[in-house]
Amino acid sequence: MPNAKPTKNSSFIRTWITRLTARDGEVYELRPEDNPRWYQKLLDAGVEENGIKPVPLEYRTNTHYSNLFTVFFTCLLNLLPIPTGLLATLSFGMSLRDASLVILFFAMLTCIPPAFMGIAGAKTGLRQLVQARYSFGKYLVTIPLLLNAATVTGFCLLSAIVGGQTLAALNPENVSVTVGIVVTCLVSFAVSLLGFRAVHMYERWSWIPNLISLVIAVGCGGHHLRNQVDAPPATAPQVLSYGCLIAGYFITFGGTSSDYSIYHDPRKVTKTKMFLLIYSGLLLPSVPLLILGAAIGGALPNTPSWSAAYALTGIGGVMRAMLSPAGGFGDFVLVLLALSVIGNIAMSTYSVSLNLQMLLPAFTRVPRPVFILATLAVMVPVAVQAAREWEESLINFLGLIGYWAGCFCAVVVVETVAFRRMDYATYEHAIWNVGRELPPGVAALGACLCSMALVVPGMAAPWYTGPIARRTGDVGFEMAFAVTAVCYLGLRWVEVRVRGRL
Template sequence: MMETSAIDYEAAKAKAETNVTEHDDTMANDDVSIADGTVSSSATDHIVKLRAKYGFLRFLHRGDLWLQKHAGVDTVGAERIPPDQRIELNSLTMATFWFAINMNPGVLVSGVIGSGLYGLSVVEAILIGLVATMLGALGPAFSATLCPPTGLRQIAVSRFTFGIWGAKLCSIMNVVIEVGYAVPTSIAGGQLISTISGGKVNTAIGIIVITAVSWFLSVLGLRAIHLYNQYSWIIVFSLLINVFVVARPFFNPEPTHRYAEGMTHTAGCLSYFSIVFGSTISWSTFSGDFYVQYRADVSKLKVFIYTYLGTILPWCLVFPLGAEIGGIYVSNPEFFTIFNAQSIGGVVSYFIHPDAWATFVSVIFALSFIAGQSAQIYSSGISMQLLGTYFQVIPHFIWNTLVAGIILGLAWGGQNSLLAILSNFTALLGYWVLLFVGCMALEHFIFRPRLGGYNAEGWQDSKAMPLGLAGVTTMWVGYALTFLGMAQTWYTGPLAKLIGDYGGDVGPFISATTCIVLYPILRHFEIKRFGR
């Protein structure tokens, strides 16, 4: 049986190479070339023709070039970055990038949810949160290693698993995910700015400020985001230590006391795990976007370790403080009222004095959300371009502007529902991201070595890419099955209902099981039938 399987894969590898070779030989007829390694000639020609046909596209292109020349804006879009165009970047930039994204008071809110909404003890919330973080961070750390060797963005790399059309679905989902996580950060930043003004500036104005600054940084491009993130976390970390010191006298004197018992307690543990796990694994859909400028021979182990540590360390440092604040939330009626009204702004106004110092802390905390949101807007713009040539012809900064506008509108409408958004939306997105990165991991470790690795030059060649039947089927069958184990305020699946009074979320476990069982079987038959 093993010999037959090996023969099948050798034949499939040879067939895939033949497809690419034959495709190159007939590119004059097929109007496709993969020799360039960045954008296929047909795609480039199509873009040129579209600009020649439509005046507004020429206008946008000239604007893009003007920004690059006169404002130093990084106008590189979704195209592949060839090895000879890479630059030397400090390895520590990898870690500080993720450190800055996760070093913000939004992590405090995630910590509050455990004891504040699910009745867990402070100790339980800390332990479950840290375990979920360490497991979830494996996703972005792995997916980041795929981009420097290929020079492709994360969603572009996913074409080797889901095919060209399947990756378009992934592009759409990535935009949904990034917008979904950017909305609560905009709300949190807006609430802080409102607190600074003593309520004179409402939350909506604060949301506009945070979103606008994040958009501006995303338009400046990759180097600007790296530069900002390299230093922005330092003062935020210092101020979070200050919050810990001043809040410590208010900590719940019974950190092991929990407010839920029996199966309801078990359900709370499962649901809380899903929320935190979903928050950390969500970076998997775009973590590699920020490594395409690194040298192709950069150590994969280094990329993995720096990304992993840069993701988990802020959570390990900030998350326990959030859990402790959650303990105060359920044991201190005065703080309960203030937090419900002002969220993170309430934390600052309740614990930090004098008022001038509290104002300074609030300003820095509000600005700390820019690190993550600018990256989310940037990545969403890339994903929009990867939907096809008609989308790629639109400059990156236009898509960034559209995404920022959507974030602004949704945050404006949901500004009074921060905890509800976090507790429902993050877990829901985490199910899909787990399937996304799980399929890519199985493809990378099981099938790519047998198929000759990643033919990065052929990333836009439909005959070089897999059809994606296995990946797309696994992804959507798995996602559908997670609804059986989902436990959200708006829906509780039949399996989740079996656990506790309100249901326990077992969606991530269903996603993982479906992926591990289904994808290898379907992918084996896909390669055997189509040779790629």
């Protein structure tokens, strides 16, 4: 039987698979002549084609550097920081003054690593976890890869729960939190499907209605915030334990920050400017909202309407109680507040899809939207379950992620500063997926494991408190970052001497 003539569709499928398969050292390049017309129209409209392949300098042409600020500013200018701040006064028993000081100090400190790491996206053209291969190696990087994917998905869960609670607060008798979670997720995933340009475009403007809605809510119900419960001065264990939660909230952006700068032109901007844009994008929206959450937590026991609403639909119920003087307009504002989490979920799922593409070589052939849909399928039922034990879920999540993120950031920062001397050209594109040329990763993983000897005794979680933490409070994050950095300096030096190269 003669060979069948290849059809246009089969030819495109073969071309698609070939282009998705990353050969050794292959980088991203534009090939519009190979694309069907309909596919090229999607790319021209802003749909991102590239996944995890390095972006060469000639394709790093974005000069809208303010995007580096707005993408993080909008991601965090929503309801999510409010329940995190609420824990300080409601769960940890701190006064509003002490909580505010802890929030400000730990936020200013722990925004530094992710802001510094975000510079590398523009300078190297590498996604954050691809850059991590130059420390952890091609294969051992799977461990931080899985942890980062779980962490970012966890933030999606928290955002979806907050959005779902807020939508449910509109009509608690007929709309459950579960329905609210599903609606919030579906709207959010539509943005993340399109990719880098769509995420940046959405984040560039959507902070405006978010900010207006939050100001209206505080203006309507803020007079109750002065009804703070009396609290004794904060103890060292309270300060360190809650500080660990704040660290977990911020430092985990170190696993994704360069994902949003890889198309920016590094030749027309200084490293200092990029750092300040990312740093302020993380810090400026979060600190006021975390403190607002602490103020709400302190006033909650003394405001019966807020307490009843919080028991029914969480922070969404409190926001509706605050907006109740505005009547029907308040309900409209509440919907805007519920949708404010879209920017956070869209940004997070974008990074998750990139992480999943790195897990196995075959996954490079899978289009990024497939992983976004898979994340949605997993996220919704988990979010529904986590919403049933909201406060405990939040404390457990923020506490635990700070430990591994401290280790990861320490390794990547020390690698860049101490061993590569801030020379981003040493992150050679030619070896980004060549296991034999990349470091084996033994030093990076070994340093992380060494730190666990002090992290575990120093951690304080609802389900476990180590012997050090019983006396000092949670110092797991501090141990993770400091011990990993020191151990990596020594172990990586030995690794470089043995290999004879970076």
